[in-house]
Amino acid sequence: MKKYLYTTLLVGILSLLSSCEKYLDIKPKGYVIPQTVEDYERILNDISLTKMLADGLEKLSDDYYDPALVEGTDVTAVDYRLYFWLPSPYSQPDDFMYASYWNLLYNQIYQYNAVINGIDGASGATEQRKNIARGRALVGRAICYYYLNNIYGQIPKTADDQTALGVPLVVSNKLTDHLPARSTTWGTFDFIVNDLLTGISLIPASSPSNYQINRMGAYGWLARTYLTMKDYKKAQQAAVSALELNNTLLDYNSQYEVQRTTDGTSFYVPKTGASIMTPQLNPENMHIIFFSYTRGMAFQQLAKQTLDAFDTHDLRRINIVPSYSTTGDVKNWDGRFIYMGVRSYEYSAGPTTAEMYLILAESLVHDQKYAEALDKINLLRKNRIEQAYYQPLVHENARKTMTYILKERRAELLFKSVRWFDMRRFQNDPEFGFTAVHELANGQLIKLAPNSPRYTMSIPDRAINDQITQNP
DSSP states (O other): OOBBBSSOOOHHHHHHHHOOSSOOOOTTOOOOOOOOOHHHHHHHHOOOGGEEEHHHHSSSSEEEEOTTTTTSSTTTSEEEEEEETTTTOSSSSSHHHHHHHHHHHHHHHHHHHHHHHGGGGHHHSSSHHHHHHHHHHHHHHHHHHHHHHOOOOOOOOOOOOSSSEEEEOOOOHHHHHHOOOEEHHHHHHHHHHHHHHHHHSSSOOOOOOOTTTOHHHHHHHHHHHHHHHHHHHHHHHHHHHHHHHHOHHHHOHHHHEEEETTTSSSSEEOOOOOOOTTTTTTTBBSSSESSSSTTTTTTTOOOHHHHTTSOOTTTGGGEEEEEGTTOOOOTTTOOOOEESSSSSOOOOOOOHOOOOOOOHHHHHTTTTOOHHHHHHHHHHHHBBGGGGGGOOOOOOOOOHHHHHHHHHHHHHHTTTHHHHHHHHHHHTTTTOOOOOOEEOOTTTTTEEEETTTGSSSSHHHHHHGGOOOOEE
């Protein structure tokens, strides 16, 4: 049986990213270079390309609570360094190989570049089929750079700030090529947008499976990107384009049922055949991607302030259970909650129709269309709140309406790879800025102040060279 180049060439990638020295241009033993369009499609359909996220992104966020960490102990451990927002969390060889976003995402970029640079010379298919493969690879590469730029890219001080550094824009799949210097943050975003727009022009509106990149999902990524760039007008346009292709919202009242105990405690259980439990069957998923552990943050504890995002009768609380659910120790319960502590299931961290309504609502607020913004939020909430208790939100003032939207984002997108980026986006906002905190079991707070350099992750030391400068 043939083995194809799309199988991870980890050693080669580590060499490429560790140094600007040239390496031998050899064909790896046991691999053949893809030659047909079908070969390249196999690269794109490899399930490994959907498992692109380590859980460190969520452990940086203020939605996460880890009672096991004690200040001053095990300071070299990844979880400790992430939770205390210390530089260089992935400092050990195994950490770099299996958990570092730098390594994981550039590894995937290599695969996408192989398609982009090789598909023209491939045999065995029409030009249209080649273009679809190229378009999917461009969008896939853009997704990788979206994460890299939001993790390692410095936060620009203004819309014209060209001093904030982004990440190296690797477009070659030749291991002999030098790693380029870092682009600017805005330059990296421009590159991402260009890849997305070009890809959108080449790929179909839908696909047999939303594991495959299609136009619907690509518009979702474009909306995410523009929102991160704070280009709210274009974010609105991209969200509308995505919703024109799919505007389905699941009514959680049809997915879950409420059960109440004799003491009045209520809890939710999934109905038989609930489609939300299966990513491919969930019609809200525009493009499916996973954490490397496909149940993501299941069994992880939640910060207290995260619970404030959920109304009492919010059906999304099915995923939030008391910590004693995993131990049975009700008497000594500490009042904490765990994500998916009883029923864990695979969930996508990619864009959804619900997220598009949230992006659309936030963009409308910036356009001072407050009633329209709340219409989008109320539509979403009507499908999330227990039917007997649903009450529409009413606009009172701009700040309160924006607060509703941000609260809804936190509830809807919990542990789906967006909170850390929202924290970066708002940490120094003149109206909604805040000091982020992580809590220790003894009540001590670890604080991350606005404008802290720790909002940008350190580049792995082994990737630093004369052209790649370290973040502060």
